[in-house]
Amino acid sequence: MNENTFLKSYPEEIPFLINIPEMPLFAVLDEAAKKYPEHQAISFLGSQLTYQELKNSVDHFATALSKIGVQKGTRVAIMLPNCPQIIISYYAVLRLGGIVVMTNPIYVERELIYQLKDSGAEVIIYLDQFKQKVANVFPNTSLKLSISTGIQDFMALLAGLYSKKVEATQVNGPEIYYFEDLIQSGEIDLPEVSINVELDLAVLQYTGGTTGISKAAMLSHKNLFTNVVQTRLWLNNMEEAKERFFCVLPFFHVFAMTTCMNLAIYLCSTMIVIPRLEISNLLKQIQESQPTVFQAVPSLYAAIVSNQEVKNYNLSSIKTCLSGGAPLPMEVQERFEAITGGKLVEGYGLTEAAPVTHCNPISGRRIKGSIGLPIPMTYYKIAELLKGEKEVPVGVPGELCIKGPQIMMGYWNKPEETRLALRDGWLYTGDIATMDEDGYTYIVDRKKDMVITSGYNVYPREVEEVLFSYPKVQEAAVVGIPDKSRGEVLKAYLVLKEGEQCTKEEIIGFCRKQLAKYKVPKQVEFRTSLPKTIVGKVLRRILAEENI
Known part of the structure; x- marks a missing residue:
């Protein structure tokens, strides 16, 4: 597209063309520790860690990982909630x-088995309460060892950080290690590693596909670091070493990985790390921790503004907010800004873009229902739907x-899907959009x-x-239906086999054993037939329209 179309609306204070330093993603932590070694990096359940302490922890743990076989190219699965580990x-x-x-x-x-097998992960770092789950899947994957940690490990380490010098030993069976033992296993002795920021992978981030086949987006150090710089430039009211990020979105999701964890470290900010989302306690946590930056999905913003107790809490510390993952209702945006006095803007992104591509300006013109303008160094076009070769008016x-x-x-390992998604340097998102003048x-x-649903793609x-x-099921169709708190929830339409009887509770109970909680249908409807095309394909669109 002709960039002059959007550049005429671009905020004057934000440059569109920028130079991205050629540095690996982990260097942002080195820089933060160098500039602000005593500044608080993490606040977690009443305990704190400075940037120098965080860097030391990373270097100690990296040293231990290298001694047990982690090297360049090794895939390491991290299965943890929000915590310092x-x-x-x-x-x-x-x-x-x-x-x-x-x-x-x-x-x-x-x-879990599918993701570990597909990625070829050889190591998994997990929370101790998932020990049995990891043990069960271990034989069916390429895993060679696992590392267990508990929320309490971080507290124990603070009491005498690195006071122990124990060798990394196998415990509780073959090739199983404790995080606490590894991070205290000796002096820092990091191997020399050469990183090509453009070609070397940093993260395999899994996303769904329209066919339902889970795919891993290959994100390089440059992809991820660039998006951090782009987002920081766009959210231009943030100040280095002065912000406090309220990290309630899970870091394992690419939205939080970039806009909470990596961005906070790039800005030398404090991360207020929240391990579990409990709305009943959320308002109290915000008031006590006094965050300035708050990133969330629309359903969380909606839950806050609709909470009857919100008037009893002071949320005025919040000044910068980004919403993503689903459309943000204007009413929610306006009420949240009135309650906090901060700025809440809606953006757009996807895993394949690390993830942010568009956002409304934090100051200046914001348009209802729009995802805004492209962030620096980002071009976009609206292509015709049939072949995608020409732009539409x-x-x-x-x-x-x-x-x-x-x-x-x-x-990752999907060349045909890559060919369809990446064409002549363009990422075809599969999302249907329009552009105004x-x-x-x-x-x-x-x-x-x-x-x-609740910010998760299903x-x-x-x-x-x-x-x-x-x-008992003969036919099944699943659609999303509107929901005030979650944006959408899943509804299953089922045709049972002849002579069979079944209940909604029976179906939901079965799904809970096979699917993550957010993928389980909230509603189930039994029918004698489903709408189909002439060739027998179920018309989900018709089912979805019944619920509008």
Whole structure:
């Protein structure tokens, strides 16, 4: 597209063309520790860690990982909730040239096995309460060793950080280690590792596909570091070493990985790390911790503004907020800004773009229903839907295509899917969008059949395959239906085999054993038939329209 279309609307104080330093992602922590060694990096359950202490923890853990076989190219799965260990593990793996595989802790065994096998992960770092789950999947994966940690480990380390010098030993069986033992196993002795920021992978980040096949976006050090710099420039009211990020979004999700963890460290900010989201306690945590930056999905903002107790809390410390993952209702945006006095802007991104590509300006013109303008160094076009070769005129729906230095290298071990998604340097998002005459973009439809519930992407085919495996089910279709608190929830339409009887509770109970909680249908409807095309394909669109 002609960039003059959106550049005429670009905030004057934000440069569009920028130079991105050629540095590996882990160097942002080195820089922060060098500039502000005594500044608070992490606040977690009443305990704190400075930037120098965080860097030391990362270097100690990286040293231990190298001694047990982690080296350049080793895939390491990290299956942790928000806690200091996930930050330490992430940067330690990157420092060795390893590849992080962020893994959702609430995955059931079937989902976990697929991701570990597909990525070829040889090491997994997990929370101790998932010990049995890891033990069960271990034989069916390429894992060679596992590292267990507990929330309490961080507290214990603070009492006498690195006072012990114990060798990294095998405990509780072959090739199982404790995080606490490894991080205290000796002096820092890091191997020399050469990183090509453009070609070396930093993270394999899993995303769904419109076919329901889970794919890993290959994100290089440059992809991720670039998106941090781009986001920092766009959210230009933030100040170095003065911000406090309220980190309630899970770091294993690419939105939080970039806009909470990596961005906070790049800004030498304090991360207020929240391990669990409990709305009843959230307002109290905000008032006590006094964050200035708050990133969340629309359902969380909606939960805050609709809480009857919100008037009893002081949330005025919040000044910068970014919403992503689903459309942000204007009413929610306006009420949240009135309550906090801060600025809340809606953005757009996807895993394949590390993830941010568009955002409304933090100051200046914000348009209702728009995802805003492209962030620095990011180009976009709206391509015609049939072949995607030509651009459509202003106001005409087409496929949103993105080009920029944050775009992934491709899909891991999926050359055909890569060829379809990346064409002539453009990422074809699969999202249907329009552009107005000022260059602002509007999403008018989502990726085909995808459902976004509480900020998570769910693909109906995966859920349907689980339903099909239930002995009583003959046909199944899953769609997203509107929900005030979650944006959308899943509804399953089922046709039972002749002579069979079943209840909603029976189906939901079965799904809970096979799927992560957010993928489990909230509603179930039994029918004698499903709407189909002439060739027998179920028309999910018709089912979804019944709920509008």
